[in-house]
Amino acid sequence: MRILVVDDEPALRLGLCEQLQAAGxxxxxxxxxxxxxxWVRAAALAAVVLDLGLPDGDGLxxxxxxxxxxxxxxxxxxxARGTPDERADGLEAGANDYLGKPFHGRELLARLRRLIQGSASLHEPIALGAVGDVLFDLVDESVRQGDEAVRLSPTLRRVLGVLVAARGRPVSKAYLMDQVRDLEAAASDNAVEQWVRRLRQRLGAATIVTVPGQGYxxxxxxxxx
Incomplete structure (x- = not known):
């Protein structure tokens, strides 16, 4: 599951990322x-861990x-805004949970897992294709076709997740390449076309369309x- 960590302090952001990666x-x-x-517009995310004091706007x-x-x-x-009124402001703005700084790492993981599990229990997979037989779950990035689970490589699953998160809007080849760079550091210039071709072969040609001049x-x- 993909988590987005948002914080303007590089050292704290790196520490959070490492802690979450160690947790799987x-x-x-x-x-x-x-x-x-x-990221929220274009990526398949299970949750966001968000600091409020950002340089270009307030997290609320x-x-x-x-x-x-x-x-x-x-x-x-x-x-760090931890007063009862500040916590209430965050929850009223739409946050699902609120944890003050400094925080305990184990508590952060417990709260995050609870949020994701609660979201997953209410989540409906997104139906793709002309007849809706392909189902993609944005929470765990799983794919089903009819009654069968579809096994995809991490790269193909990531590419499909980025496309699904865009909700039908075109995604450029450059952006797709950037989103899988950690998985395919040595990918060739035509790698995106190859990944899309494989997805079409696995899921049906009508599942992904080419939008001339814009991507897929x-x-x-x-x-x-």
Whole structure:
């Protein structure tokens, strides 16, 4: 599961990422509100760990924007603002949980796992393709086709997750390449085309469409269309 850590302090951000990675999470990071919003728009994330004091905006405003757009992604706030009123402000803005700094690492992991489990219990996989027979779960990045689980390599699963998170909007080849760079550091220039071709072979040609001049997009199943 992929977690986004958002904090403008590089040392603290690195420490959080290492702690979460040691606990088995796939971790991304951002140091600004704009970077965080870009990740949330384009990546398949299970949760966000969010500091409030960001250089280009307040974390509470960022949460409000996400909730206004209908995003139900679990958000765990980590902040030095720890008074009861400040905690209440965070929860009223749409945060799912609030942990003050300094914090205990074990408590952070326990709260984060609880948030993800609660979200997963309510999560509905996203149906793809012309007939909706391909189901992708944004929480655990699992894929099913009909009644069968589809095994994909970590790279293909990541590519599909990025496309699904874009909710049908085109994703450029450059952005896709950037999102899998940690998995495919030596990938060739035409690697994205190869990954998309393999996904089409596994899931059906209609599942991913080419958008000329913009990149690729998944076909979201729309009943009755």
């Amino acid at each position: 999470f796939d971790v991304e990071s951002a140091g600004t509100a704009d970077e965080a919003d870009t 405003d960022l949460i409000r924007r996400w909730r206004h757009r209908g995003l139900q992604l679990p958000v765990l706030v980590l902040s 997009a998944v076909t979201l199943f729309r009943p009755g269309s």
